[in-house]
Amino acid sequence: MNDVTAAAAAAPPAYRPKLSFAWVGVVPFVAFAFLFLILPTLQIVTGAFRNPAGEFTLANVANLFQPSILSAYWISIRISVASAFLGCVVGFLLAWAIVLGGLPSWVRSPLLTFSGVASNFAGVPLAFAFLSTFGRLGLVTLILRDWFGINIYAYGFNILSFGGLTLTYLFFQIPLMVLIVTPALDGMRREWREAASILGATGFQYWRMVALPILWPTLLGTFALLFANAFGAVATAYALTGSSLSIVPILLFAQIRGDVLQDPHLGYALAFGMIVVTGIANFVYIWLRTRSERWIK
Template sequence: MNALTRGKWLALLCLLPFALFFIVFEIAPLVWVLISSLQTEESGWSLENFTRIFTSKFYRQAIQFSLEISFYSSIFGIIIATLGSYSLRRVDSPLRNFVTAFANMTSNFAGVPLAFAFIILLGFNGSITLMLKQAGIIEDFNLYSKTGLIILYTYFQIPLGVLLLYPAFDALREDWRESAALLGANGWQFWRHIGLPVLTPALLGTFVILLANALGAYATVYALTTGNFNVLPIRIAGLVSGDVSLDPNMASALAVVLVALMTVVTVVHQLLLKRSYHVSR
C-alpha cells in the first residue's frame, strides 16, 4: 500500500465519526419524521395529515405567519447587517474589535432572556413604549403582534448577519475602487457593476441562513407569547407536548412542511447563485 492510498484510508477514517454523527442525529430523525408524517391512528398509512394541513385555515395561517415573519426579519436584518459590516470594514480602530465581539455575544442572546428584555423595553408598559407615547410618536404598539415579532426577530438576525457578512467584504479590494474612479465611475456605478456582483453569493447565502434561523426559532416566540401566536414551531411543539391535543404524527407532517419550505428556499438560492455567477462572468 503506497503513501497515497494510506492517506485516502486515513482521511476516510477521520471522516467516519462525522459520518456516524450525521447519520444518527440528522438523517435518522429526518427519516423517522417523514415516516411518522405518513401515518395516522385512524387510517394507518395515508396523506391525511398533509390534507388536513393544507385544507385547514389554522395551519395555513401558521405557515403564512412563519414565512412572513421570517422573510421580513431576514430582509431587514441583512440590510442593517450589510451596512454595519461595510462600516466596520471602513473603520480602522479598536471599535471594530469591540463591535465584532459584541455581535458574537448578542448572536447567542435569544430565548427567554431576549423575550424578557423586549417586554421590559417594548411591552405595553415598556420603557421605550411609554417614552414614545409621551412624545406623541406612537399611539399604541403591540409587541405580541406580527409586527412586534418581526422587530424581535430582526434584532437577533442582525448580529448573525454581521458575523457572516463581515468576512465577505475582504473580497472587495480597494484598488478596484481606485481603478473604477480613474475610469470615471462614480460610487453607484462601482457598487452596481463591481461591488454587488462580488458580494451577491455572500448576500444570498446569508439571507438563506437568516431565513432558516427565523423559521426554526421557537424559544423566543414561545417565551414572548406563551405559545399563543400561530407559527409552525409553536404548532409543532404544541402537538408533541399535548398542550391542546397530542398528535405526534401531525407534528411530524408540519415538520416535513417546514423542511420542504427550507428545501425550496435552498434550491432557489442555488439557482440564483448560478445565475449571478454567469452574469458576473
C-alpha cells in the same frame, strides 16, 4: 522461471492505503449528526406519510392545507421575510461601515465579537430581555412615556404581535448578517475600485455596476439563510408570545407538548413542511454562496 522472479522483484510494491487516525476526531461529529439530525429527520419524514396503524398515507400532508394551518404557515413566512430583509439591510450597513466606511479599526473587533454572541442569543433569555425592554412596563416603554410623552402602545405597538416578534428576531438576524457579509466585503479587491475610478465611474456607479453584482449572490444567499433561521425559531416565539400568535413552530410545539391537534401524525406533517421550506432556503443559500466565492477568489 528466474526471469519471472526477477521481474516480480523489480516491480514496484502494490499500493496499500494507510489508515489515518485523524478520522477518529470526526467520529463524535458523525455520531452526533446521525443521532440528533439524521435519525430524527427520517422519523419525521416517515411519520408524515403514515397513519396510526403504520400504513402509508397522504392524508397527513393533505391536512396541511386546512385554513388554520395555511394561515400559520403564511404568518411564519411573513415574519421570516420581514426579519430577514431588515436584518440584511441593517447588517449590511453595519458591515460596510466597519470594512469600507472608514470607521476606526478598534470598532471592528468589538462589533464582530458582539455579533458572534448575539447571533446565538435566543430562546427564553431573549424573550425576557425584550419584554423587559419593550413590554408594557419595559424600560424603553416607560422612558418614552414618562420623559417624552410617547406611548408606543397607544400607537398600536405590541410586543406580542407580528411587529414585536419581528423586532425580537432582529436581535440575532442582524449580527448573523454582519458575520456572513463581512468576509465578502473584505474580499472586494481594491483594484476593482481603482479601475472603475480610472474609467471615470462615480462611487454610485461603482456600487451599482461592479460591487453589487459581485455581492448580489452573497446578499441573496444570506437572505435565504436568515429566512430559514427565523422560520425554524420556536423557543423565542413561544416564550415571547405563547399561543397568542399562531405560527408553525408554536403550532408544532403545542402538538408535541399536549397533542392539541389530537393527531400526532399531523404534527409530523407540520414538521415535514418546515423541513421542506428551510431545506429549500438553505439550498438556495449554499448555491448562491458558492457562486459568490468564485468572484471573490
